[in-house]
Amino acid sequence: MSETRRPRICEVAPRDGFQSIARPLPTDDKIAIIRDLVAAGCQRVEIGSFVSPKAIPQMGDMAQIAEAVRDLPARLCALVPNVRGAENAVAAGVAEVCYVFSVSEAHNRNNVRQSVEHSLEGLANVAAALPENVLLRVDVATAFDCPFDGTVPLDQVLAAVARVADIAPEAEIALCDTTGRANPFAVRDRFRAAMALPGTARNTWAFHGHDTFGQGVANALAAWDAGVSDFDTAAAGLGGCPFAPGATGNTATEDLVFAFNEGGLDTGIDMERLLAVADRIAALPGGVTGSHLRSVPRERAI
Template identity: 40%
Template structure:
């Protein structure tokens, strides 16, 4: 019998905010992260240690990580290369994230590097992490476009499985599988997971589903059937990807929470609905949006 314990991994402060055109202050980013931690979310991705030239919104990554009250939650940050990794490890992060795309087209659009080059780079970053990261810091790997790519079309489940096995074998504690353009059908997710769980344990996998076509919750349901118990979500549905046309954002944390509770699952950290609603209001206030305006992202 599969466990009824699940976890929501919050990505709003990083994935949700990184593409906002107007710079959001460090104080506001810290306040949002604190609100999410106060709501009971145990793990929060709050920063990205990338070049400010490419992602200006994340220029204050170190200030944000260092500004959150220690112990409020386990903070994660994205590190695309060794320079970012070194900068992140100089802060009190609890987890680092690396990423790779499942297709040639998205890899070149997103990072200006071939898929083979991206594989080589991520392996190098993981090797450095394993050699230099303090004990207790966890490593998370992202795979983008696990069912379909905006440039290359449908993605073979075997390719996703190959990359997931590579990341897991290299040292990632957890691998998040991303429906980056948010158009996957449950049947596509099932075919992908059928291949992936053969090579990586389900407990080491997370589902990262954008809700562009309104099927994120259905894809979570399929993932639950395959044994996944970790799901990424973004408060107020914030986010999107500039290299995935039409992808309006990650699935809303409040929607995922309500859906999992309705299905009888126990959510790690016991986040409360009132706290999540308060964090969502803060997110909208920070971005100058009114209730419901998030749908237009």
């Protein structure tokens, strides 16, 4: 393991977490939480998604949020479902966009109402529409398990990753454990196999995990061991996939930061300030959270 590598947390509560709450939250509260997450040391934040407000009312204020946080010293990313969403994100000053599709045909049709092939065509359109100064990230959902079909074959995952790399050879590719059903051995092996594909030499990598089966932190550490440095987590463990029955929250940011800290790996995040934000997020009405660090004596966590 290289001593020069540092883990980077990509805080996803403002997107993946907030969208799990049905009742729209006050815009000012969302902005304040994003600003507090960055102040706590989060270097990357997924601030929301430029989707139709009819589909996800919680994201109807994205342009206002993007305008209010664009001064922050962090990489700010927004999810986009199509070219129109990408154009709206760019117009709002977002410098990094994320496109998501599922390897599993069943999950992709339930999640975005189209075939995997159609989604890959959509990725090509988004990639072509982005200005050169806007970064692209691609979330490869159900890269381990599908809530409808079970374990997703490795060959199917590698074929999807190869297509992504061909379309976007410099994008960040995130393998996503959508259901939380992955185990550390599968995470390590699948990342190693994907990173060994000849067409992925210029891609960078991230891991998005859930803690549904209690494997969130262990899976992230397995990804780190495979060479991944960027990790999606949500403060307080807020969130879950509405199209993955039984999937609970994201891996809690504070839990993974604690693990890295205990291993002598500096994330740059202030645990005391992070826990204060996590407490605020956990108090949001309608949210479902799941954090270990918030339940232990605070002086022991810090």
